[in-house]
Amino acid sequence: MEIDRPLPSPITPETKPFWDGLREQKLLLPKCKACGHVFFYPRAVCPRCSARDIGWIQASGRGTLHAFEIAYQVFNKAWKIKPPYVLAMVELAEGPRMMSNLVNVEPDPKAIKCDMPVQVVFAKLTDEITLPLFEPAQ
Amino acid sequence: MTATADMKALRSSACVVGVDESDEIGNLPGKSQLTLHLEAVTNAVRDAGLKVSDVDGIFTAGQHSPALLGEALGITPRYVDGTTVGGCSFIIMVGHAVAALHHGLCDVAVISHGESGRSGVGVSPRRDTSLTGQFEAPFGFGGAPTLFGMITTRHMHEYGTTLEHWAQVAVSTRQWAMLNPKALRREPITVADVLGSRPVVYPFNLLNICLVTDAGGAVVLTRADRAKDCAKKPVYVRGVGEGTEHVMVTQMKDLTFSEATRLAGEKAFRMAGVGQNDFDHIMLYDAFTSGPPIMLESLGIAKRGEGVHFFAEGRSTPGGRLPINTNGGGLSYTHSGMYGIFPIIEATRQLRGECGQRQVPSVNLSLVNGMGGMLSAAGTLVLSTERGR
Numbered sequence: 001m002e003i004d005r006p007l008p009s010p011i012t013p014e015t016k017p018f019w020d021g022l023r024e025q026k027l028l029l030p031k032c033k034a035c036g037h038v039f040f041y042p043r044a045v046c047p048r049c050s051a052r053d054i055g056w057i058q059a060s061g062r063g064t065l066h067a068f069e070i071a072y073q074v075f076n077k078a079w080k081i082k083p084p085y086v087l088a089m090v091e092l093a094e095g096p097r098m099m100s101n102l103v104n105v106e107p108d109p110k111a112i113k114c115d116m117p118v119q120v121v122f123a124k125l126t127d128e129i130t131l132p133l134f135e136p137a138q
Numbered sequence: 139m140t141a142t143a144d145m146k147a148l149r150s151s152a153c154v155v156g157v158d159e160s161d162e163i164g165n166l167p168g169k170s171q172l173t174l175h176l177e178a179v180t181n182a183v184r185d186a187g188l189k190v191s192d193v194d195g196i197f198t199a200g201q202h203s204p205a206l207l208g209e210a211l212g213i214t215p216r217y218v219d220g221t222t223v224g225g226c227s228f229i230i231m232v233g234h235a236v237a238a239l240h241h242g243l244c245d246v247a248v249i250s251h252g253e254s255g256r257s258g259v260g261v262s263p264r265r266d267t268s269l270t271g272q273f274e275a276p277f278g279f280g281g282a283p284t285l286f287g288m289i290t291t292r293h294m295h296e297y298g299t300t301l302e303h304w305a306q307v308a309v310s311t312r313q314w315a316m317l318n319p320k321a322l323r324r325e326p327i328t329v330a331d332v333l334g335s336r337p338v339v340y341p342f343n344l345l346n347i348c349l350v351t352d353a354g355g356a357v358v359l360t361r362a363d364r365a366k367d368c369a370k371k372p373v374y375v376r377g378v379g380e381g382t383e384h385v386m387v388t389q390m391k392d393l394t395f396s397e398a399t400r401l402a403g404e405k406a407f408r409m410a411g412v413g414q415n416d417f418d419h420i421m422l423y424d425a426f427t428s429g430p431p432i433m434l435e436s437l438g439i440a441k442r443g444e445g446v447h448f449f450a451e452g453r454s455t456p457g458g459r460l461p462i463n464t465n466g467g468g469l470s471y472t473h474s475g476m477y478g479i480f481p482i483i484e485a486t487r488q489l490r491g492e493c494g495q496r497q498v499p500s501v502n503l504s505l506v507n508g509m510g511g512m513l514s515a516a517g518t519l520v521l522s523t524e525r526g527r
Contacts, residue, residue, distance in 0.1 A: 005276055005277075005278065006271075006275040006276050007276065008271065008272040008273070008275070008276045009266075009271045009272065009275075010268050010271060010272075011272060012268055012272075015268075015272060040388070041269060041272075041273055041386070041388075066288075066292065066393070067287075067288040067289070067291045067292040067295075067393055068288070068291055069284060069287035069288060069291060069339045069340055069341070070339065070340035071278060071284065071339045071340075072336075072337040072338060072339060072340070073338060073339070074278075075278060075279065075280030075281050075283075075284050075339075076275055076278060076279075076280040078275075079278050079280075081278070085278060087277060087278060087279060087284055087287070087288075087339070088277075089288050089387070089388060089393075096388075097388040097389075098273065098388060099273055099274050099277050099279060099388060100277050101277050101278065109340055109341075113295070114291060114292060114295035115295070131276055131277070133277075
């Protein structure tokens, strides 16, 4: 299948477990072993308590649509999906926010509301890369 | 001595003595961005009644380092600053220059901007960082409109602001641009025109988004005791403030409020000894129509959710009670990419009374506030014709 969007790049050692998890359809988030803070994006130090001891948890895949946009044009040369498409900022049930796409929804501001519940769908792009996309929760 | 007391010692210790753009601004396929820098610096130094050889402090952000500017200008600076935290870097550098001048680290500071944002002449290709490349680009994000829109839809959700409200910001700003011969877009527009312009990324249509131009600009500062010998009426830097909160917009604590702006504003107002409602002229970095209202809210000038009302007819508009973005802004005058030098230039010209048709009567106290990135960094200036007590 033709790859219709930019692949995540460059993946760094700190973020590799996140991408490895997605390959197994698991949404993993970094969690500070010292203070319990769950955060995203992955990094070497806890942004709440500065501890270096960071582990991973599997997220529920549920959250809310914190904010959104509807793209009417393409903003990246490697993007092959025809507009309009929905750009999403998701606030996960575990706390952190991440950027994604809202799929399986009409790309219309009347159909999309901030704080609507969403759930993860895993989109396999290559044998290496699966992306976490989100759809309206059932 | 507290940090606040230190800042107060810097109040009005230095002045803006020279400002100018590059020879031309707009669509300039015949000029590299280095040329835009060099034109702006030589023009601003001339405006100050100084010579390029007088410059011994170079401040610049973007692709060219202060060392390169020194080399190209044929000077060996005693002091350099390359702080690059987005388009407000030049505003932040005014504070850095004031501190350096006050302590004798340099005597004549030049802050320079040159960017071939439209034509891309002499520009290195941009690349995603590791973070944007992994966590934004795969979902179709690319460029500021796809990020600042998030801040905007969240604000609409929390405060009930509307597309019409944002459109009025573009209309007010265009009214000023119509009075500025250097502005790129000078034809009148209405709220309906903004709402009917080409959709780019909801909630933004084309007229909600700044221009993309080629332009340079520069600002010259020196200590207040030397400023009297310069060509023009000195403009005192009464207060300066800076702050940063985040880079990735997902990391912003509250999408509808800029913590960086709050920090920068509070520091600048305290140093200047002014209240947030004392200004008679305001310049706000307007990359998007939703930026200036949120800045007014973050600075404490407007209540949360009410910044848009400052842009109504008779308020921010020509002849209004509180003129905002009197050069026509990034929305209608020019926006090369890192816009922050231009609001400083306009505030200085308004304080000097050089603005012709768009001159605001008796400007005494001007506020400059700019953002870097997506309200990620902020710089605030309090500028005045008077030293203050």
